[in-house]
Amino acid sequence: MAWLHGNDAVQQLSENVILYDLTQMRGNSAVLSRIPNHIGGVYAWYRRFEIDPSARHDPEVFVNYILKELSKDHSAPRETRLPPAHRIRLQPDNSFSKELLLKELAADSSFRQLLFMLLNNSLIFQQPLYIGKTTNLYFRIRNHLSEGSILRDRLAAAGHNINRCRLILVYTSASKSRIPPYDTDDEELDNQVYEESEISELTSEILIEDILSRLFLRSFTLRYG
Known part of the structure; x- marks a missing residue:
């Protein structure tokens, strides 16, 4: 879709x-x-999100795929000088605190299909x-x-x-x-x-x-x- x-x-x-x-x-x-x-x-x-076909039917593969995508940096780090004698660096935060909930919901095939559909249309978001x-x-x-x-x-x-x-x-x-x-x-x-x-x-x-x-x-x- x-x-x-x-x-x-x-x-x-x-x-x-x-x-x-x-x-x-x-x-x-x-x-x-x-x-x-x-x-x-x-x-x-x-x-672009490339979904492993087996993830559609295997909750464990699905969870691993989502966690892998979440672990990728979503922006470039930023660095600048802070006068008079310091520099600061901002790193993207890839922490995810809902892994247990993701594993629980991944058992539901309708949840997996919904998330796949959203990722396939990721240009919207x-x-x-x-x-x-x-x-x-x-x-x-x-x-x-x-x-x-x-x-x-x-x-x-x-x-x-x-x-x-x-x-x-x-x-x-x-x-x-x-x-x-x-x-x-x-x-x-x-x-x-x-x-x-x-x-x-x-x-x-x-x-x-x-x-x-x-x-x-x-x-x-x-x-x-």
Whole structure:
């Protein structure tokens, strides 16, 4: 059962919004072949829950699966300087105090099926792992998917595989700027100085990304803007 989307690998949610399920795609080339070049926009990565089929019928497997998912970090750690001579670091809290209740309810097949249905439709409930903007979605997603990318490593450190995520692309404009041989992560772009023409080309993407980021508190981004 799906509420807002089906189970296809690629789904067009509206005229300029596409949902990708990377779990159903064989490799990065299969993903990139479905993303048009020279189109700018905003994108968001979402966690996807892959449920072991045996967990539907085995309460013990079900409990172990849920506990494993709960143990994964739900956000990146944050660290900052606390003047005059200290630093503070915030870590995500993955503690779960209702394990006994979970084991008790897991014996009920209707409870297991309900939770599976909710996890299959997790886009309704979850905040994005990451939201970004770019003048060329093809190059930006290629960069994120490449081995050793900042986002791939950050998600992997928290137990999330970027190739097992869902990805939403929102096309906002055709890029008129010269496309570089590779694209960089948003947080690297934040540290660069833009020419006035480059800023004007990114105006809508920057504003949309900033609004979405502040409304939905993306989990693995360290700064907004």
